[in-house]
Amino acid sequence: MDLLKRDGGDIYLSPRGVQGLTCSVVFTALATIFVGLRLYTRVKIMRRMESNDWMVVIALVNAYIFMGLDMVEATSGMGMHLKDIPPAILERQMKAFWLTIPFYNAAVLCAKASILMQYFRVFPTQRMRLVCWIMITILAIYGTWAVISAFLNCIPVAKFWDDSIPGFCLSKPGLWFSNASMHITTDLVILIIPIPALIAIEIPRKQKVALMILFALGGFVCVTSIVRLVSLKTISDSTDPTWDNVGAASWSAIECNTGIICACLPTLKPLISKLAPGLLSTLNGSRRQKSGHSSNSRRTTTWNDESTLGAPGEDHEYGAGDPERILELVPSGAAKYVRRWSKEDNIKGLGVPHITEITGLRDSEYTGHHQHTVSETSVYSRN
Secondary structure (H helix, E strand, O other): OOOOOOOOOOOOOHHHHHHHHHHHHHHHHHHHHHHHHHHHHHHHHHHOOOHHHHHHHHHHHHHHHHHHHHHHHEEEOOOOHHHHHHHHHHHHHHHHHHHHHHHHHHHHHHHHHHHHHHHHHHOOOHHHHHHHHHHHHHHHHHHHHHHHHHHOOEEOOHHOOOOOOOEEEEEHHHHHHHHHHHHHHHHHOOOOOOHHHHHOOOOOOOHHHHHHHHHOOOHHHHHHHHHHHHHHHHHOOOOHHOOOOOHHHHHHHHHHHHHHHHHHHHHHHHHHHHOOOHHHHHHHOOOOOOOOOHHEEEEEOOOOOOOOOOOOOOOOOOOOOOOOOEEEEEEOOOEEEEEEOOOOEEOOOHHHHOEEEEEEOOOOOOOOOOOOOEEEEEEEOOO
16 A cells, blocks of 8 residues: 555555645745735835735635645545545545635636736726726636535535435536636636737837736646646546546646736736846836926926836836836827826935926827827925
8 A cells, every 4th residue: 555654544645645735835835925025015115905915815815725625635545546545534535625626716716816906907998907807707707606616516515525425416527627618718818918908018129028928927827727627637537536636636736826926926026126126127128318408397208218017006016117107008009108296206316295297298199119208397395
C-alpha cells in the first residue's frame, strides 16, 4: 500500500496525495503574497481600499477554504486506490470533495469580478463600462448557479457520497464540464476585452507592449482552465476516482490561485515604483519639449509623459504617471486626454495648494504624429 502515514486509522496520506496537497499549499501561498502586496500598496501607499480590492480578498478567503478541504481529502486517501480506503475514510474524502466544488467556483468567480471591476476604472469609456457591466451580470447569474448547483448537486445532499441513499443527482460530468467550459469562455472574454482600448491608445511602443504583456498574463489562467478540463475528463471516465482525482484537485488549486495573482499584478506599479524607481523608467516615453509660454501661466503638455492608463479621479495604480487622469477613446481611434489636479496637490518646491482648470483639449485634428496636447490654466491661492 502506497501509504506514508497511518495514525490511529484516521490519516491516510499517500505520495500522490502529498503531491496534490503541496500544489494547493504552494499556489495558495503565492496568491497570499500577491494579495498582501496589493493590500500594502492600497493601504500604505495609495491610502484607500476599493471594491475590487475587497473582491480579491473574498477570492483569497475562498481559496483558503478550498486548500483546507484539500488537506482533508489528502489525509483521507486521495491518490490511493479505491479498494485500499476504508468506507469511513472514503466518506470523509467524498464529503470534503463535495465542499471543494462550490468554494473553488466562488474563488475563481470573485477573481474574475475583481479584474472586470479594475477594467471599469481603468477604461472610463461608455462602451467599455457597458461591456464590463454585462460581463459582471453574466458572472453573477452564472456564479450563483455554479455555487448553488454544487452544494445541491444531489437531493438529499448525502447521496453525493452515498449512492445507496434514495434521491436524485444532477449529472456530475455534465455539471463539471459545463462549468469548466463557462470558466474558459469568460477567461477568454476577459482577456480580449481590453485589446481594442490598448490598440487605440497612443503611447510609446515600449509602454504599449508592457501593458499588453501585463494583460496577456491572464492568458495563463485560460491555459490552466483548459488543462483542468482535461483532468476532469480523466476523473469522469475513471473506475478508480480516488486515484485519479489528484490531477483535478491540483489544477483546480492552480487555476483559482493564478486568477487571484493575475488580478493583483496590475495594482502593484506604485509599490514597484517606490521600491525600484529605475525599473519602470525604461517603459515611460521620453518627455517632449514643452512649447507653452510661462509668462501668461499657460503651458502645453504632451500626453506621452509617464502615462499608460488612468481613470477619473484615480491614482497611478494601473500605470498612469499622474494620479488624476481621464483617458477617453474616441471613434476615430485617436485618444482624448484630460488631466486634473485636486486641491490637496502641491506645486513642486512651493508647497502651495492650487487648482487647475482645463481650458482646451488636443489639436482640432489628429495629426498622425501621436501627439495630443492639453492647454491648462493654473489658478494659485496662497495660504
